[in-house]
Amino acid sequence: MPTNEHTVEQALARITAGYVFPDKVATIDEAIRARIASGAYEGLDDRALCETVTAHLQEVCPDKHLRLLWSEEPQSLEPVHDDGGEAAFLALLRKENQGIRRVEHLEGNVGLIALGRIATAAEGANAIGAAMRLVAHSSALILDLRACLGGSPEGAALWNSHFFPDDQVHLNDIYDRCSDSTRQFWTSAHLPGPRYADGRPVYVLTSENTFSGGEDVAYTLQAHGRAVVVGATTRGGAHPTARHPVAEHVLVTVPTARSINPVTGTNWEGVGVVPDIAVPADRALEEALKVALER
Incomplete structure (x- = not known):
């Protein structure tokens, strides 16, 4: 069994190799190695180790995607099995209905789609299309992202594509450090469901828990003036990540890329998505429905 020191050193190696801001790597490495030398991680179980190292990482580099995660399921440490967490994420999406928590028809012919994750475009397309077909004839749509914990950039682009008229x-844009390249994301020409792009209002609900891919959807629709964001400021994580096992029950998440919105020239990292109508998250649905019905 690897020692805690070994586990943390393996995590540092992954951060050094892949973190999207290489100029910050030396500072991170120095700070965490000082903690190792002081004995800060001795005697901790895996859960406590993850919490403690994450807190120390956040102190020196407040990137909410940069962290150690405890995994209940044991992870293979064989390099050939390390896919950056993709297989585990796809399995989670299948278990969680491709991230779609519910679809409802509310009073006043207002549609509601609630998401817990943003599925990949490839595997989630059928489910996304089915959800959009169920709200196709509504007069307004509420997209509830208050419990959305993140997901796929491609999936976020697919969801967003439904709210614009064409491709x-x-x-x-997403800049990737490893390839030193920038990938552009445009609306899709062909969609799995009907477009919701004829001027009908869209309201996006957010909370302090909305994160990553959920923030991508909210931020993009808001920046393009396509949706009104209602609720609380989101957590503020804009960096796509890879997940690597560094011990049987410990993963390090390394932000390897960063989003660049073509309208704002920046992203929501560290600041979150700021709502157009600020209300406590538990009142966001009530407020959005009220505004929709008044309109």
């Missing part, structure tokens, strides 16, 4: 809208 001519530049949604987002």
Whole structure:
């Protein structure tokens, strides 16, 4: 069994190799190695180790995606099995209905779609299309992202594509450190469901828990003036990540890329998505429905 020191050193190696801001790597490495030398991680179980190292990482580099995670399921430490967490994420999406928690028809012919995750475009397309077909004839739509914990950039682009008329809208860019390249995301020409793009209002609900891919959807629709964001400021994590096992029950999440919105020139990292209508998250649905019905 690897020692805690070994586990943390393996995590540092992954951060050094892949973190999207290489100029910050030396500072991170120095700070965490000082903690190792002081004995800060001795005697901790895996859960406590993850919590403690994450807190120390956040002190020196407040990137909410940079962290150690405890995994209940044991992880293979064989390099050939390390896919950056993709297989585990796909399995989670299948278990969670491709991230779609519910679809409802509310009073006043207002549609509601609630998401817990943003599925990949490839595997989630059928479910996303089915949800959009169920709200196709509504007069307004509420997209509830208050419990959305993140997901796929491609999936976020697919969800967003449904709210624009064609394939001519530049949604987002993602710079990847490893390839030193920038990928552009545009609206899709062909969609699995009907477009919701004829001027009908869209309201996006957010909370302090909305994160990563959920923030991508909210931020992009808001930046393009396509949706009104209602609720609380989100957590503020804009960096796509890879997950690597560094011990049987410990993963390090390394942000390897960063989003660049073509409208704002920046992203929501550290600041979150700020709502257009600020209300406590538990009142966001009530407020959005009220505004929709008044409109």
